[in-house]
Amino acid sequence: MSDHALPAPTEARLQEMVFPDHANHLGTLFGGQALAWMDKAAFIAASRYARRTVVTARSDQVDFRLPIRQGQLVDITATVVEVGRSSMQVDVALVAEDLLTGHRVPCTRGRFTMIALDAEGRPASVQPLG
Numbered sequence: 001m002s003d004h005a006l007p008a009p010t011e012a013r014l015q016e017m018v019f020p021d022h023a024n025h026l027g028t029l030f031g032g033q034a035l036a037w038m039d040k041a042a043f044i045a046a047s048r049y050a051r052r053t054v055v056t057a058r059s060d061q062v063d064f065r066l067p068i069r070q071g072q073l074v075d076i077t078a079t080v081v082e083v084g085r086s087s088m089q090v091d092v093a094l095v096a097e098d099l100l101t102g103h104r105v106p107c108t109r110g111r112f113t114m115i116a117l118d119a120e121g122r123p124a125s126v127q128p129l130g
């Protein structure tokens with residue numbers, strides 16, 4: 001089977017550690033840092049799916065449900081869930097993990113709209129989600 005026959009990947013997974021420079025005065029992950037990690041994961045998922053340059057057009061409904069503490073591992077999963085002509089909706093979830101106990105808890109969710117671009121920087125078509 002050639003590479004062209006394989007379905008486009010729809011998911012990207014990243015892992016980050018919450019170090020002191022990522023934390024606020026309460027010892028929890030800065031919201032802005034969480035958004036940056038989420039945007040990076042959405043960018044990778046959309047780029048892999050479209051096999052084009054992509055940019056972030058929008059972030060929607062980011063819910064910070066539980067704090068993520070300094071010293072925890074953050075498992076970030078981004079999944080392309082909808083595709084328009086040039087846009088891709090990417091759901092991103094953050095799960096905090098305690099490295100010593102293995103306890104995992106979902107903490108943050110959000111949706112990002114990514115736009116595929118052509119060589120001139122204009123919106124470019126993307127294959128339908130199949």
